[in-house]
Amino acid sequence: MAGSLSVARSPDWSMLPPELLQTIARKLPDISDFVKFRAVCTTWRSVSDPPPQLPWFLEVKGGGYLLENFTGNLRFYSLFSGKIHTIPSPKSSGNWVRGPAHDYIALYNAKSCRISLLNPLTGRKVVIPFLDIDMPHPVWVGPDPIKSGEPVVLSGKSADFETGFLALYQPVQREWVVIEEPCLCSLGCCYFNGMLYVNEEVTETGDTKVIDTVTQKVVHVVPPPPEDDYECDAIMSVMYLLHSGGDILQVVLHYNDLLEADCHFHIHRLDLQSGNGGKPCWVKISSIGDQILFLDRDNGFSLSCRDFSGFRGNFIYFIKRHRDVDVRSLSLLCRYDIEEARAEPLNCPFVKGGTWIVPSLR
Template identity: 70%
Template sequence: MDGPLPLATTPTPDWTMLPPELLQTIATKLPDISDFVKFRAVCTTWRSSARVSHPPPQLPWFLEEPDYLPYFKSNLRFYSLFSGKIHTIHSPNSSGDWLWGPAHDYIVMFNVAAPSSQFSLLNPLTGRKVLLPFLDITRLLPIWVGPDPIESREPVVFASLLADSRTRILALYQPVAREWVVIEEPCSYPVRCHYFNGMFYVDGEGNGDTKVINTVTRKVVHVVPPPPEDDYECNAIMGMTYLVQSGSDILRVVLHYNGRLEVPDYHFHIHRLDLQSGNGEEPRWVKISSIGDQILFLDEHNGFSLSCRDYSGLRRNSIYVIKSYQAMHDPSLSSLCRYDIEEARSEPLNCPFVKGGIWIVPSLR
């Protein structure tokens, strides 16, 4: 037969026929929730293999602070560290409110137009909003929100100075009982706090002490003096203290930065709380040079920790921090950087948002 032979055609694979167990394996390897959503949108088979009730561990997004403080609009902008993309999500329930974090799944909302202090939890991706019981405070400082505070037993923690500026409160919302545990203390200093296993860990005494308070008895069980490294001093150096849970440890993370530089240079002192239980020694902070497989995410007020064993694409034993600073030409800028704990070195990262904001672990629940 004369003439060219016909070209062989390659059959188009039917991706809907992939085995469900393979699809489930692929779905668990998607650490950015936008990829997880796109995966579910391919077809019915893929959607049934990537259940919303069992999503893969998600890497944090950064929620942009609004241009006009303190109110957010209905369109929220997020930046993904993993993909480097900006996601704009229409969230009408957030319009006109303060949004507080950092948070897992749900952000704390405060409606400033309400006749009383109205707080609620909002999942900005799904739009689900849950009103919290009344809490009589109007000024918030740090807030900590545990993973999935609606369906799980993880609490929501507020810390605040009251209007008299001489009294602080620690407020613990318990989702199961749907009630607040409120502890009042005389104090005139801003407070940093964290909650873990029935205990408040509270910084902000002015003298650097950390109180450990039992949330059931509401009594102070330990007063831990500051570590000697707190005497770190240098011209133009400013500091900020965070209390963060990392695995089963409570960490005291002190940020030092030079605010006179065009791009701040960050350094951290990290200590682990050693309660010395059972041997009669006093509780103390122990300086550490590694957090192992953990990664810390810090913003202007608070932070949380994740294990890099659950993720890919981010560096272990690191701190990702976003912090406002005052440059000579603009007093309200923010920088995003990664701090390598082992090398004691900070590295600026690209961030398209000029203003600050909060970390959130996105969720479809």
Template identity: 35%
Template sequence: MSEERDWSNLPPELIFLISRKLADLSDFIRFHAVWKTWLSSVPFSDHPPQIPWLLEYDADFSVKACMKEELHFYSLTSHGTKTKSIPIKESHHNKKYNRNAHGYLLVEDGNELSLLNPLTDKEISIPAVQSDSKIEWPIFMASNPIENLYTLFNHKLQKYNLGVYHPDKMEFTYVDSDFCCACYWNSMLLTTQRSCCTQMYDAISGKMLYEIPTPKNEDKVARTYLIVSCGVIFRVSLIFPPCVTIFRIYKLNFDGGKGEPCWVEVRNIGDQIFFLDSWSGFSVRAVAGLKENCIYFILTELGKFHPHNVLLRYDIATSKAERVPCPLERFMWFIPKLC
């Protein structure tokens, strides 16, 4: 008769390998609750890369909404109708929260601004933007807003511009650029409009460094995204021919730093997955249950009484899109973080 295994005494290296397979943060939290030895072997700060959740918002949500008692989420790894909820501290109720990225919501309380992690209640105060600007849409360009730059999608005199926050100086640098998407890479900001050239700025000074021409075969573009994936910048163009959805993907080529930057079309992103919404996109490595070399994207459909979202998956290899079931009506991407 075999001896029963003591699961509390698994080797730390094996516990770590098991934790790497947990793509959903709720599973990672439950994993820690099994044994104290598991918690000590893999601290919360060392959780594996997470597949994003879908954050539900109300029907009246356009850019901002009021905090309520809880936020509702759906995980792609659930493969069903199960949703999750995160309680919100009473002190945050009725504050306005904005779009999000990297696990933080941009919260407004009158003239005061802060970043809030709803999973940990961690809040980071930031200074208000200049008086003639209004925060329209935040786009966080770095994974750690305490140590790195992030940007806000501002609205100034009916023109979009970038406000780049520098935590060490506690101030913003503003870049006047009429853009619809942006990304941060190696201390540089890249911005572009739908089918226009891409402009590259120094994030510290706001000086424009390069103007990258539009890809030659990019046409009938409905929306353009800039995504940093594994240290490489991609331009992802969403095209809507009749009855068909097509993405064209381009990689930024610097020619080893010897030539002018240009876009080169690619047809494979390897083990990565791109996630897109109305304004921005990001990349995550594929995990068990989610197919690599794909694009998950959110579209808004106009219903009879109010708009609602649909989630689709685009297979880059086959150039085909299919609808992905989701129990929520209105949602946006949210990357959960425990630190």
């Protein structure tokens, strides 16, 4: 009709093709944005797989790993967005957080002595069968271990504190395999491809044992690397063992807790093949390539920068103990440039410490 006005119709966003929705979803590296994306409509909700996620930093209160006076919320800091995410999580109340455990939080209830894995985003909680072990600490927990059948590896102490234990829970068989270690504690250890790598840092030797988890036998004993001259005024040190890009690394942080950014890392790669005269040894390295390390105060894991746009490899994100002018013990979240041998504090609001978790909807 002459003179009539045509009204522009809004596009029907629910009719976007699936391949385009997948492309859009891959551009959302913060999982909170992905959740909002899936909430648009039923069609968009069909996109079930988020892109690889950078870890969030979980706040722990009370200056340690205890969530005893927990009010029902967990707080996370996102490296990518710089945002704080608060997630209701009543299932965490009254537990000790034992992390990092990839996309789960490993919880320990001191009253019931029960160990459980919790995904704080989905609320999924998996209670692991009872094990008589004091204050267990995760050595390795892979993504969705119950579904994948990969073992959950813990370290801990016996009831009399005379002996250390390494324990593997096998989800398929629903049973524990316990390996006794002649040391008080085995925090310096990691798991990869059926082998446990245990650092005897509390003994005089400082050797690293390589243990076959099937036979429970020690297949290699590797002497510690030569001591290096510290490149900072270090008065404290922390040693980590972790798997990174197919290698086993020994990463040692030397730092001064009175100076904010004064610290240095020494990194060695385990060579089980050639070594010195055919014997396994640690080889000092100056680069970890495209890998990024995420360390808490006891343990850590490695991710590839190729999965994250805008992030470079050869960096370490770590927690550094620091005392301020009032001699309060604070935890600084820092980033270390391995190539430049330089650390810088990051703008993280959590000063009482924490651990890492990879946000997941599994």
